[in-house]
Amino acid sequence: MAWESSEVAVVCSREELIQVIINSYDAILVTDKSGNVLLANRSTGRLLGVDHKKLVGKNVRDLVKEGLYDRSTAWEATETRSVVTGLIRSKYGTTLMATSTPVLDKNGDVVMVITNSRDQHLFDKFMELLERERSNANRYKKAMEYLAEADSEGKEIVAESPQMQQVMTVASAAAKTDSTIMLFGESGTGKEVMARYIHRNSLRAKEPFIPVNCAAIPSELMESEFFGYVAGAFTGASTQGKPGLFEIAHKGTLFLDEVAELPLPVQSKLLRVLETGDVQRLGSTSIHRTNVRLIAATNRDLKTMMAQGLFRRDLYYRLNVVPIKLPPLRERPEDIPILANKFLDELNRKYSFKKTFTKQTLEAFTNYNWPGNVRELRNVVERLVVTSTSDYLNFEGDQSLPNSSRRSSDTSHLRQTSTVYRGTLKSVLQMVEKEYINQVISECEGRISEAAQLLGIHRTVLYRKLRD
The missing domain is CATH 3.30.450.20 (PAS domain)
Incomplete structure (x- = not known):
């Protein structure tokens, strides 16, 4: 028919x-x-x-x-x-x-x-699969946005000094595992660079690397940023909802910089996610199972913070599976000339310059204390490159650097000074503390946040001490 x-x-x-x-x-x-x-x-x-x-x-x-x-x-x-x-x-x-x-x-x-x-x-099963695919698409979209903003230029690690070679040995071995890594080091020592190195050499290298500065997230938004939310979860929430950082980093690496700045309530929820891998968005009753490799970093003394009740002891032990301490630049002088020339090469390529360091400049670099570590070295090199009218860069004449941070191998030129204090032990300690705080602030050129990090205290505590 x-x-x-x-x-x-x-x-x-x-x-x-x-x-x-x-x-x-x-x-x-x-x-x-x-x-x-x-x-x-x-x-x-x-x-x-x-x-x-x-x-x-x-x-x-x-x-x-x-x-x-x-x-x-x-x-x-x-x-x-x-x-x-x-x-x-x-x-x-x-x-x-x-x-x-x-x-x-x-x-x-x-x-x-x-x-x-x-x-x-x-x-229902079809809609669940569809929602999962949409969630994955959204996760990868967010991950690509994070990755697009990441500056990966010049992130190779210089490790000529024995201290850094020892660090690289531990980092390379830990990279091949999924163990949680805790990076310790002063501000500017390159903790994010090390975290990226570990990710690039891990089994998750083809998955997202999501860097997060915990100190930059307002405390009232931390929970929604880390764990996400569904539509209508709170006033001002996106009508489409939003995946949290753990969902975005699924199968990849989540790098939590300045982890010591997390409030205690968020620390508690972070611990649960690390133990179970389960994430529940704000306003949702469903559970998202995540698989994330965590790397955390801090320049604070977490043991002191634990004693003060500012950091959870159980979270510390959960994060501190493989601790890696990055040495400050002053303790790895062999790396200073190599780093300086590396930064100079990048800037020469960027601006089509042909500038070079004088021998005296590289010696001065090595003798300088670098309180701001690698970050300060990079900034100084850039300042010399863009402000010098000559192709030969001279560091000795840079007046923007604090004299208290300059080192000299000839100790005969150092003046030994002694300050005589009078009063009770408490009053003398207060005077010494005030002098040291002022010294650090001077070295940081008035940058309170950086000074607080070097002092190992929160910036609000530093402001209070300055008022007292």
Whole structure:
């Protein structure tokens, strides 16, 4: 049999067409204008828990009265002469998503109603898979945004000094594992550079590396940033929700810089995520399972903070699986000339310069104390490059550096000074503390946050001491 209409073309026999209907995975039920069942395929009987042949000739309203299911979208479509979609619950606990479509004659009267149904569980499973794919797409999009902002130029690690070679030995070995790593070191020693090195040499190198400065996130936003939120979780929340940093870093590496700045409530939730891998977005009841390699870093004394009740002891031990201490630049003088020339090469390429250091400049670099470590060295090199009118860069004349940080190998030129203090031990300690604070602030050129980091105290504590 071959026929066609404006809606469909068919080349098959009547028997073959019936087989198509009977063997359809979707439930198909056909009723007349009075609600009597004209046709029911196997899937209809399977989903309703009855023999599909016994449904033929029954009226859908009687089936509702008998309790086979709780409603009939077929009859609703007959009465309204429009398409009706809804959930139908059978007496055996199955929930169906049904759509009933009326077939009308030229006068607009119902001739028959065709109902297609499918198990609601399949829809839920499909939507779950769809949401998971959307979540993954959103996660990778966010990860790419983070990665696009990351400055990876010039991040190779210089390790000519014995101290740094020892650090690299430990870092290289730890990189091949998923163990949590805790990086200790003064401000500017290159903790993020080391974290990126570990990630690049890990089994997760092809997955996202997400760096987070914990001190830069406002305390009231930390929970939503780390764990994400669903739409409407709080006033001002995105209507699409937002994945947290752990979701974004899934299968990759999450680097928490300045981890000591986390408030205690966030520390508690962070500990739970590290132990279970489970993340629950704000406003959500569902759990997201994450697989993240964590690297944390700080320039603070966490043991002192634990004693003061400012850092959780259990979180410290959870983070401090593989501790790595990065030495300050003054303790690795062999690396200073190499680092300086490395930064100079980058700037020469960037600006098409051909500038070089004089021998005296490299010696001065080596003799300088570098309180700001590698970061300060890079800034000094850049300042010399952009401000010097000569191709030969001279460091000795740089007046922006504090004299108290300059070193000299000739100790005969050092003046030994002694200050005589009077008063109680408490008052003398207060005077010494005040002098040292002023010295550090001077070395940091008035930058309070940097001074607080060097002093090992929070910037609010430093402000309070300055007021006292």
